[in-house]
Amino acid sequence: MSQQHSALAPAPNPAKAKRGDWWRDAVIYQVYPRSFADSNGDGMGDLEGVRSRLPYLRDLGVDAVWLSPFYASPQADAGYDVADYRAVDPMFGNLLDADALIRDAHELGLRIIVDLVPNHSSDQHEWFKRAVAEGPGSPLRDRYHFRPGKGADGELPPNDWESIFGGPAWTRVADGEWYLHLFAPEQPDFNWEHPAVGDEFRSILRFWLDMGVDGFRIDVAHGLVKAEGLPDLGSHDQLKLLGNDVMPFFDQDGVHDVYRQWRTVLDEYAERKGPEGPSSEGRWWETGGRIFVAEAWTPTVERTANYVRPDELHQAFNFQYLSTEWEAEELRKVVDRTLEAMRPVGAPATWVLSNHDVTRHATRFANPPGLGTQIRTAGDRELGLRRARAATLLMLALPGSAYVYQGEELGLPDVVDLPDEVRQDPAYFRGEGQDGFRDGCRVPIPWTREGSSYGFGAGGSWLPQPAGWGELSVEAQTGDPESTLELYRAALAARREQPDLGAGETVEWLKAPEGVLAFRRGEFVCVANTGGESVTTPAYGRLLLASGEISETDGEAKVPGDTTVWWTTA
Template identity: 50%
Template sequence: MGRGVRSEAHAAERDDDAARPASWWRDAVFYQVYVRSFADSNGDGIGDLEGVRSRLGYLELLGIDALWLTPFYRSPMVDNGYDVADPRDVDPLFGDLETFDALLAEAHEHGIKVTIDLVANHTSDQHPWFAAALAAGRGSPERDRYIFREGTGDHGERPPNNWVSAFGGPAWTRVEDGQWYLHLFAPEQPDLNWHNPEVRQDVERTMRFWLDRGVDGFRIDVAHGMAKPHDLPDMDPRAAQAIGPHDYADPRFDNEGLADIHAFFRSVLEEYPGTVATGELWTFDDNLLARYLEPGRLHLGFNFRLALTHFDADTLRAAIDRSLAVPHRVGAPATWALGNHDLWRQVSRYGGDEAGLRRARAMLLVELALPGAVYLYNGEELGLDNVDLPPGVGQEPRAKDDSGYNRNVARAPIPWEGTAPPFGFSPNEQTWLPMPAHWADRTVEAQLEDPDSTLSLYRAAIELRHTHAAFSGDGIEWYGAPAGCFAFRRADLAGEDDESGVVCVLNTSGSPVDLPPGDLLLSSAPLVDGKLPSDAAAWLA
């Protein structure tokens, strides 16, 4: 697939990073590794850093540019590592600093950048800071690192406001002396007070700790939630149930001060040329999103409109237009993601079974044809679907209050080889989440040499995106298309070359459709009498 040449080029680029700021991230293909589910090297049934290192050859073969590693820091694992007790060390569950350094060095040798999670909205309740806050009491400098408030009611017996946690239940927990502390997520994840300069200083220390080791940047967790309004006003209760755009007042997120925090992240990264900050932004206000991506702030910001849009050409087209317009307004690239560890897998989200797989394959071609950065989630290249989980299996804070909501359905370990679980993920048959037997035909081994497999489609699409001259230009131009379909061409916004570019066609109608003129580069499904079938996409040059 020509990756050897690209690996040498990437290595040369890294050597040159010290001399010039690199913007490799503007059109990079990132690959999210959910560390505990990728590969288990020591037989405890849980993925680890050495397991990731052992699979770098596969990742190079896939063709991705960069990794995003989910948290591997010291943690009680209440929220699978997003409750961080020490952000500057590796939890023994995943290895140690020596293992991380070896993984980082070897990834760079393979031409792959490495970005890691920065969890700066909250800590674990086992963090030394929080233990000190509980011990110090009301009005102490230690408590000011977090958000402690007096309760309401005659005796302070009610929470300070009506905010609810993203995991369900109140966003406040009362401590022994009667005060309450804020946690936008689990009670074991107290929110930090970003008005306190000590918080900023400590986060900077964490950033420099990993940047000095050579990481290429951060995915910033809850980048839309770190700033809190001083008066902590009540929220509209309807906002708690809203997923996607809504008009309900939700002062938990997108508050004044976020842009300044993002500028702080950027100022640290500017001292490390070629590094990137990608914000997790569940933000659907176009003006706010643009503000977060203005020069001097975040390099990239997740826009989840496409992931939350049904498989329908008209609504997908509208989501694409809006998702491109906002970052372009401020000179930033778009950032695309159809899946991650918090979302249902695409195959299940688009209907499940064969129909869901066809649509997921089609949407992969749509996503990779678009200008900007792309984030893939481990396992989507295998066409994995959600798994059925018995009650109580896996650690999922929200599932305690909402049995119908369990993000772990999209987090089962990766099937590598063989015909039965654990499919080479671990020498231990008891993996931290169960693996379904019907994945036997979706292992890496089963798909690698099959030219019609989903894995082969991903490899071919990523390779074409990187190497074909038609993939240029930072905008798109829509073509006329039949009902239930769309077609767009990658285009130069400056209009300097009107003839170049790849054309992407998507068919969400119920019938095969004619393709526009052009040389067929790739299709997500075989053509039918020269026509593109339903639930399919194609690239033409």
């Protein structure tokens, strides 16, 4: 029998929303604003568009919404080059729109997390523009990494570091000095040894906390502090964000001093009293519960755990899990290592399968293993979707918090055949780097079957959507019990209702056939068949949900390949 999915998940539980530790088992939905919903028909998503779709996110059953950057920016790297951290870029709206979005989200029981980009600014940031204009010796140059070059006339970069986006990590200005940028030349790195940088960002935190946000996702959280003296890397070809080697520009111990200072700011807000007395009696979004989540690409999950010690950040994305192939033994290893690493620091595991920087998992799993997280081929679409659905149920069954990237609930694949002339990823124009194919996961999502942009907006979309996108739309999938959207709605509803799902530190592994993961959490059991063939397992109780069609007979279940099943013994 196949599990029928409910058409509408319940709204977030108000009692849960009030908990100060809501983030330990939260499901947080990433919105990429330019590709979510366009309210004014200019082809670009905006804050008002996001605001108009908040009821959809409430009904999906998520606890919070993370917004990728919407700050004032020249958009050299889709807003991750910030010119003004206290202003909204006009392409997205204005501060009043941000205020309205935050207020509406709170009224719907949703929390709002905003992106913060502290590793680098835009080259159009006022500090950097003045530093360049004032020339060598300007005190403002100390807020970035300006250096004289090597060679007889300073014509060579100060060291051999290369940009993550490809090419050198240094650019020379007209007066002969060079500045460091680990990403695009339009993104000069801050010098976090300078006290003014820390002062400024603590002020920025307070600005947005006073606006009512519930937390911050920290971009390149592992990159702020560089090794003393900016030493050469030497012969090395590993430029990816996720590597196995210690880098002089990533995961330096000094970053933890920054985050301990930031945590004191959040704790100040957590201690505030609500308007009607103690925090438990005030409006829940004004009292406590603010969080930090780190984008920290580290060599090991044990290094990632350093970012979530009790006096630092609250969550850190598990990129080791994201990078693991759809293979039972490897998945079990990374789950065990993650839970073991997080337990001593008292932090929840934070699972993720897709985001705006990697190929969507419906396409990653459609391709042969070993291709990494940036894939240029569509692969077997049917296989990829089947595995993606199964992988989602597995992720949502694990202890801790989980992140969902917009459109994955529709089973969207990456758009791998975008014309070169429409691409905007800066890495695409700078050699190898991250391969420069991130635009494929950023194509605006479809809301309706018809229309010039399938309901994204009234006037097309900034990246072209594929033909047939409408059949993957919210409209097309709503009410279809076999659709991926209804699977997500049902899974999030069950996760909310089952006391053994969500927060926790352990799983009890059960005996299972080769290629199958089976574990118990209290009265809940999850079985994930990562192989291509059907297997027979015990039917562990009442069937809650399955990512594909299964059959049960005489206490046994036949689980097809690439399928995950949830049972409860309650």
